[in-house]
Amino acid sequence: MERADAARNRRAILRAAEELLASHDLAEVSMDRVAAAAGVGKGTVFHRFGNREGLMRALVESRVQALSDAVSSGPPPLGPGAPPASRLAAFFDAVVELATRNVKVMAAFEQASTDRLNSPIYVSWHAHVAGLIASATPSLDADLTAHLLLGSLHSDLMLQFLKTGETDRLASGLRSMIATLLR
Amino acid sequence: MERADAARNRRAILRAAEELLASHDLAEVSMDRVAAAAGVGKGTVFHRFGNREGLMRALVESRVQALSDAVSSGPPPLGPGAPPASRLAAFFDAVVELATRNVKVMAAFEQASTDRLNSPIYVSWHAHVAGLIASATPSLDADLTAHLLLGSLHSDLMLQFLKTGETDRLASGLRSMIATLLR
Amino acid sequence: MERADAARNRRAILRAAEELLASHDLAEVSMDRVAAAAGVGKGTVFHRFGNREGLMRALVESRVQALSDAVSSGPPPLGPGAPPASRLAAFFDAVVELATRNVKVMAAFEQASTDRLNSPIYVSWHAHVAGLIASATPSLDADLTAHLLLGSLHSDLMLQFLKTGETDRLASGLRSMIATLLR
Amino acid sequence: MERADAARNRRAILRAAEELLASHDLAEVSMDRVAAAAGVGKGTVFHRFGNREGLMRALVESRVQALSDAVSSGPPPLGPGAPPASRLAAFFDAVVELATRNVKVMAAFEQASTDRLNSPIYVSWHAHVAGLIASATPSLDADLTAHLLLGSLHSDLMLQFLKTGETDRLASGLRSMIATLLR
DNA sequence: GGTTAAGCGAGACGGTACGTCACGTCTTCCT
DNA sequence: AGGAAGACGTGACGTACCGTCTCGCTTAACC
Numbered sequence: 001m002e003r004a005d006a007a008r009n010r011r012a013i014l015r016a017a018e019e020l021l022a023s024h025d026l027a028e029v030s031m032d033r034v035a036a037a038a039g040v041g042k043g044t045v046f047h048r049f050g051n052r053e054g055l056m057r058a059l060v061e062s063r064v065q066a067l068s069d070a071v072s073s074g075p076p077p078l079g080p081g082a083p084p085a086s087r088l089a090a091f092f093d094a095v096v097e098l099a100t101r102n103v104k105v106m107a108a109f110e111q112a113s114t115d116r117l118n119s120p121i122y123v124s125w126h127a128h129v130a131g132l133i134a135s136a137t138p139s140l141d142a143d144l145t146a147h148l149l150l151g152s153l154h155s156d157l158m159l160q161f162l163k164t165g166e167t168d169r170l171a172s173g174l175r176s177m178i179a180t181l182l183r
Numbered sequence: 184m185e186r187a188d189a190a191r192n193r194r195a196i197l198r199a200a201e202e203l204l205a206s207h208d209l210a211e212v213s214m215d216r217v218a219a220a221a222g223v224g225k226g227t228v229f230h231r232f233g234n235r236e237g238l239m240r241a242l243v244e245s246r247v248q249a250l251s252d253a254v255s256s257g258p259p260p261l262g263p264g265a266p267p268a269s270r271l272a273a274f275f276d277a278v279v280e281l282a283t284r285n286v287k288v289m290a291a292f293e294q295a296s297t298d299r300l301n302s303p304i305y306v307s308w309h310a311h312v313a314g315l316i317a318s319a320t321p322s323l324d325a326d327l328t329a330h331l332l333l334g335s336l337h338s339d340l341m342l343q344f345l346k347t348g349e350t351d352r353l354a355s356g357l358r359s360m361i362a363t364l365l366r
Numbered sequence: 367m368e369r370a371d372a373a374r375n376r377r378a379i380l381r382a383a384e385e386l387l388a389s390h391d392l393a394e395v396s397m398d399r400v401a402a403a404a405g406v407g408k409g410t411v412f413h414r415f416g417n418r419e420g421l422m423r424a425l426v427e428s429r430v431q432a433l434s435d436a437v438s439s440g441p442p443p444l445g446p447g448a449p450p451a452s453r454l455a456a457f458f459d460a461v462v463e464l465a466t467r468n469v470k471v472m473a474a475f476e477q478a479s480t481d482r483l484n485s486p487i488y489v490s491w492h493a494h495v496a497g498l499i500a501s502a503t504p505s506l507d508a509d510l511t512a513h514l515l516l517g518s519l520h521s522d523l524m525l526q527f528l529k530t531g532e533t534d535r536l537a538s539g540l541r542s543m544i545a546t547l548l549r
Numbered sequence: 550m551e552r553a554d555a556a557r558n559r560r561a562i563l564r565a566a567e568e569l570l571a572s573h574d575l576a577e578v579s580m581d582r583v584a585a586a587a588g589v590g591k592g593t594v595f596h597r598f599g600n601r602e603g604l605m606r607a608l609v610e611s612r613v614q615a616l617s618d619a620v621s622s623g624p625p626p627l628g629p630g631a632p633p634a635s636r637l638a639a640f641f642d643a644v645v646e647l648a649t650r651n652v653k654v655m656a657a658f659e660q661a662s663t664d665r666l667n668s669p670i671y672v673s674w675h676a677h678v679a680g681l682i683a684s685a686t687p688s689l690d691a692d693l694t695a696h697l698l699l700g701s702l703h704s705d706l707m708l709q710f711l712k713t714g715e716t717d718r719l720a721s722g723l724r725s726m727i728a729t730l731l732r
Numbered sequence: 733g734g735t736t737a738a739g740c741g742a743g744a745c746g747g748t749a750c751g752t753c754a755c756g757t758c759t760t761c762c763t
Numbered sequence: 764a765g766g767a768a769g770a771c772g773t774g775a776c777g778t779a780c781c782g783t784c785t786c787g788c789t790t791a792a793c794c
Contacts, residue, residue, distance in 0.1 A: 041742030
């Protein structure tokens with residue numbers, strides 16, 4: 001079992017990392033600073049998360065958990081039960097909303113990631129999207145189309161639209177794009 | 184005017200960087216090594232290109248020049264004259280082909296870039312694509328759609344498809360996606 | 367406590383620096399080369415010694431330790447017990463001998479030093495010499511005279527006499543000078 | 550012949566260097582800054598003075614000229630005519646005074662000099678001092694003693710005494726030292 | 733409740749990349 | 764034609780980062 005202090009430190013680190021990301025430029029959030037801000041030695045951070053990528057992934061995962069649950073077992077249209085096209089639209093709406101609220105975290109993850117396309121999160125998202133596409137419009141190359149759609153979620157684009165406060169323009173644009181493609 | 188030796192060194196550096204990128208892992212291509220491989224002092228590299236990002240941008244630009252020329256003044260369908268939809272398809276074909284041949288360079292640029300969306304290349308590509316979309320299908324949010332389409336060209340995706348040799352699957356998928364959207 | 371590897375590296379660095387100084391021109395002994403010769407990263411050298419001056423000081427200190435011990439607790443005439451004049455003569459003999467054997471190191475230190483007169487070594491030497499002068503000949507301005515005498519030990523002078531193999535001429539000249547002054 | 554503008558630039562450079570040395574820390578007086586302050590291209594500085602050492606030497610020489618003249622053809626006791634001991638005392642008084650007024654310049658020269666002991670100025674001073682010593686007290690090793698005495702004039706010591714405003718203590722100490730030695 | 737060993741915490745340490753700076757050269761232009 | 768200007772080349776220095784390693788401590792499970 002994880003010791004009590006270990007759990008406490010894990011939380012402290014995640015929280016410190018989040019706050020630093022929120023308040024500072026990405027490049028300024030070094031592992032050292034995270035450790036210091038968490039009131040913890042650097043070794044602890046690495047012990048707990050392996051490396052920068054691990055920390056950032058953990059950060060993302062903590063923010064993504066709710067969505068995953070909603071998708072796999074929540075109520076429609078996000079969860080099972082609704083028609084694929086609706087689920088897809090709902091999913092991208094949710095993802096855009098999620099990414100909007102956590103741009104810095106997503107950006108940090110992307111930047112630290114060595115193999116983004118094979119990270120658990122991307123893989124699961126891709127599987128979900130591709131599955132929905134396949135059942136909605138079998139004539140499409142579902143696998144590829146899923147990649148292309150998910151490509152729209154890169155943090156730099158999110159950041160750009162967030163800066164001008166047009167995130168819903170992004171969301172609606174994506175939704176109509178999906179609608180057109182699945183027709 | 185640029186001095187003769189300066190020009191020679193600039194070429195040597197660009198060439199050395201390219202060769203190193205081709206033969207080594209991206210992380211191993213340090214500025215020092217580029218300098219050494221070019222037979223030039225490290226200071227020279229920084230003097231000429233400012234920083235890593237500058238070098239990588241220059242590298243990309245050198246590879247992109249031909250495409251830019253073809254787009255602005257070459258023969259149709261890439262250049263002016265063809266209907267927008269054809270030009271768009273031709274453009275993405277060309278970009279995929281270009282990116283395929285220079286994945287390492289593109290990846291290096293992305294990784295070193297602090298503000299990809301505002302880099303000259305992205306800006307010009309986006310302007311071109313958005314313009315074509317606007318004239319082909321005025322009902323679309325051209326600006327946004329251009330961003331979404333260009334999002335498909337991230338190096339990690341290119342790399343993935345290149346590894347399995349399916350780059351034409353990517354190209355054709357993109358083309359049909361564009362066709363659907365512009366309809 | 368100092369970690370085992372740290373101690374090992376410290377020794378390796380000092381040794382490499384010494385050998386490089388012995389075999390190369392002072393200007394060619396860069397921190398990079400020292401690191402490389404020691405089989406150690408450059409960061410390690412700076413981590414351990416702060417900067418060039420720190421490294422050179424450490425080098426000198428390592429060579430000076432024996433003399434310091436002999437002065438503070440060794441047998442007369444260098445150590446306590448002998449009359450001040452003898453101790454002074456013995457001290458300068460020893461210092462000249464020491465400096466002769468380590469000209470390059472002393473020169474390197476002088477060159478890298480920003481505030482030679484306040485370096486621990488100079489301060490301790492000066493205190494020792496001034497103390498002896500004061501007790502031998504109270505009528506002298508001991509503090510000042512100590513500075514003047516120590517001024518004779520600049521590496522450029524040592525080097526000059528070393529080149530012509532006349533170091534004992536220097537030593538005996540100094541000794542007789544001291545004798546005259548203390549009379 | 551030197552062109553008029555060349556001479557003007559030479560003067561401007563020397564003057565700029567002096568002012569910079571007076572108002573800034575030695576390490577901050579780079580050749581670039583001297584050139585800029587003189588309103589002149591960097592190439593001009595190097596063209597005129599060869600390198601940093603050359604510039605600093607020129608600076609020192611410009612300050613030392615008057616003393617040299619006084620020594621070789623001025624009135625006693627500095628110039629010829631007075632007994633050697635007096636001339637020596639007068640010389641060191643003059644040098645201390647000179648060095649005091651120009652510590653920064655002297656320090657800059659020392660620091661930039663590769664072979665101080667063979668610089669024209671040191672050589673001439675040494676010859677003068679050694680000659681006087683030899684004729685005043687033939688039993689001494691004049692050559693060596695001259696070196697030892699001149700060793701007292703290092704800029705770091707001057708600086709130290711200048712900071713505490715005790716330059717006359719230094720001068721009188723030196724004078725009595727000389728008196729004792731020549732007796 | 734005390735003991736102990738395994739996990740944990742802390743940060744010193746190692747190494748490499750990046751970027752700055754200053755010196756000195758060299759070409760190009762101007763007078 | 765020679766001097767002025769500064770772009771250019773070069774290497775050294777030092778910083779900052781990531782990730783490792785060692786040593787001391789804590790804690791949780793067991794006696």
